[in-house]
Amino acid sequence: MSDRKKRKLSPDSPTAYTDIQSALARIKPRLNGKHPDWISVRSDLLHLSTLAEALSKHRPRAKREDWSHRADDLDREGVALWNASVVQRDVPDDAYRSVSAALRLAGFRLIEAGMEHKPGIESLIHVLQLASKAGASLADVGDLDLAAGVLGSAAKYEDLLRAAEDPQGENAQARARAVVLYYSSRMEAAWGEGNTGVAEFMLEKATESDQYLSLLTPSDRRTLAGKMLGIGKELLRSSTQDGPGGNSARDSVKWIQRAFSIIEPLEDALDTGDGHLRRSILRSLSRAYFLSSTQDPENLSRAEASLQELIDSVDTSLDHSSVEYQQLRWMRVAILKRRKAPHGPLLEAFRSIIDHMEFSEGNITDILQELRTLGHDHSLVTAIHLHCLQRAFEAQNSSGLVYLDRLLLSLIFHCSKDDDNARTMQQLENALDLLDSKDYELPKIPTTACLTLLWQFGDRHYHAKRWLEAADWFLVGTHRVFGSMSQISNPKCLRKAALCYFQCGEHAQASAVIRRCPPTDAATHYVALLIAAHQGLEDEAVAAVHEMVHASNFNKKMLLLATRLANESGMKHLLLSVLEALLDASTHGKLEVEAEAVTLVRCIIRLILRMMSEPGADSTRFVPMLLRHFTTALSLVTALESKQNTAIGTKEVSWLWRTAYNTAVQGCSEWDNQEDSVSDLFDISRQLLEIYLRFPVVESEAGLHVFLINASFAGAAGRVFASRHRAPSIAAQEVSRRLRTERTYLRPKNDLYSRKSDHRKAVAQEVVACKNRIQKVFSTTGALGEEDVRRAHSFLNILSVFETEIACQLKTWSRVLEVIEETARTQNVDLGTFEAVTDILWVEKDCPVEVLFAALEAILHASLDRAVxxxxxxxxxxxxxxxxxxxxxxxxxxxxxxxxxxxxxxxxxxxxxxxxxxxxxxxxxxxxxxxxxxxxxxxxxxxxxxxxxxxxxxxxxxxxxxxxxxxxxxxxxxxxxxxxxxxxx
Structure with missing residues (x-):
């Protein structure tokens, strides 16, 4: 250290005072500059404060005229520096805040250096206040050492002030304010240094004297309470870092309680600042009680009481919906949750939050997240959801309607966790009825989200085999609130519910539900089919199949599943209907599908034959059905052959023609008045056999041509017999019509005769075609045995008789002559043929003589020529x-x-x-x-x-x-x- 710094400065020495003046001369111009160098200014101020402090320690003890003049200068300069710090106090620059604190320090030291040796009580009060404020400013900017030095000087003045006499008590209030300010400044500085013991000691000193506290102004009380509250908040912040087991929250209670005790006498004050500070203290106190309740359970009740007092005061204020006040309501919820409050208080706490909140994304999120922690109390959470939904409709500018979907989704998700399904359904119904009572219909996107969630929970119950519960979930989706998607969603919900009832055996209820579905979707009819089949209602099941194949969204896989169902249930009529529908769906496809249809029609024919063989079976019902499917089989086989498709095999065609042939043979003896149907079957069998004979692999098979001849003849003969049976019926109709016509005085028409004539011509053509086919077999094959040949010739002879009979009915006598001539030219004609022809002609009154004569000649020649x-x-x-x-x-x-x-x-x-x-x-x-x-x-x-x-x-x-x-x-x-x-x- 230089010699100058080492030597003592004497107040009489002009050097000390001169150094102070020189320092001031450097500092003051720079304070008024536009862009001062604050770091340099601060350094000079600190140097000035050091000089002033040294001067104050060695100022003259005796009053001298020259010193008095210098003391006034020092005091004046100190006041100027202090005022400069006050003017610039609110500048946010951290560098200048340090300069402001240094200005206060320098100002205080100058005022202290110029103070008289034995100051009066007013001077002591003034200098103590300055020292306290300077120390607080230095502590606030982190200059703890300088702050300790200033506050150490303040301690000396505080002792002097306590000892000072004030008989009249004129300075009692000022002295109390100065002392309390000193204690609070020491308290803040010690807290800033981390010296908790000194800080708590100063807290006790500041609050122990009611005499001093009673003399403080409201502003002083607010300042003191604010300092205590600040320390308490720091302890609260540290408590959250220490965890729930830390002691900081418990320690903060003491600080905040003292702050509340300081501000409490101002409860009736009209100053709004007091009200805000009081609410801030109560809020922090409640939080401190809450955080410390883990160590002191009684603090939880204190926290609730403090918070309730605060909320009561908040609710009466004009700004009761502010974010700050909402936090208080949330704190009450947290307190109630921690003390495991019953349903009522928690519900009221949430209602208070909802009633005072603005509907926004953040607020709704906070509500829903908090409700997740209360999932154990289903009634409470549901009631809160319902209240929130109700308030959403009452929000200004309909701002709450935007969040109805989130609330509804949250409610659905919560209800899914309730084990009481009846209560769950009632709660959901109440929520949806609330929306419906407001004439509100969810838009499509929220509706889709809600329905997806409902189906998800319904499916969860379904897979767990809780079918009745699953049905309830699916039926909720049909509520009118979801009307925007009802055309799509309602059928799906109803089908799912019906399946649930079906699974648990509630078939009547399942039928009632499925009947509510619109009959436009194939899936609906499929579900109806399942239900009817398991109820044993075969007619209803068959009707469902017919409706299903003509409905929209029909898929052939439904028929495959229905086939299995019908087969397992043993319902032959249902199985037949399903197979027929499946056949109809297959016949419109590609060649491969047509080939599959051949196999399918075989199954249908086999099933019909099995049903016909059952006792009491009505052949009149099954014969047309059987004939229709044989016709379908013929068309399929013909189409596949024409397209040269190899997908169809010989076994299928062989089975078809043989089955048709055998069935027709059986029908000859068992089917009454079914000659046309039998003939059709023989014709189909013959056509299938002709296709079968065109396959290269069957050329070597013997005897097939015999079946071809037999089927052809049987078909033609059957048509002749049917024509004979039809003739009396037609005649009776003609007589009846003639009688009706005569009664109405109209001339009878020849429609019946025309129809009868057309039918006979068709039969005649069939007989001619049959004869040609048999003759073609004779000309193209030599594999027929002798007996087969004789039988074939007998068929030709019989066909000639049939042809003669029909020609006589048609009065085509020229054709009769041709038949007689053709028969006469035949080598193997039977004499009985001519006999039959002659017998027919003999009874015909209209038969021309030459025709009868030709027949007689033919039979006579035949008798002579054949010696028979x-x-x-x-x-x-x-x-x-x-x-x-x-x-x-x-x-x-x-x-x-x-x-x-x-x-x-x-x-x-x-x-x-x-x-x-x-x-x-x-x-x-x-x-x-x-x-x-x-x-x-x-x-x-x-x-x-x-x-x-x-x-x-x-x-x-x-x-x-x-x-x-x-x-x-x-x-x-x-x-x-x-x-x-x-x-x-």
Missing amino acids: LSVEKFSRWLRAICTILLSRNSAADRTKAIGYVEQAVGVLQEHAADDDPQAYPMDERHWLMGTVYNTGIECLHASYLDEAKRWFEAAATICRFVPDGEARSEKIATTYTQLLARYSR
């Missing part, structure tokens, strides 16, 4: 032919007639014996003899001598085979001779 002769029939046929020929009475006809007579004579000669079983009938012999004799006489009269000769010769021969023949022969010979002699003249 029934003499009785021959005699009658001959009689008919001769009658026709002689009635014409032309030379050619008579010549042909005498030829037939001569053939008859030949037959008569062979079969004249009485013991011959084929003996020529006696009446025919008499007719033959009389006709021949009379015709001969007619020829003689007509001068046809040659013809007459043949006739008389035949008559003479016939006479030998009739009774009294010889006499008749002589008479004929005599008559012939006489007549011949007469005409030869």
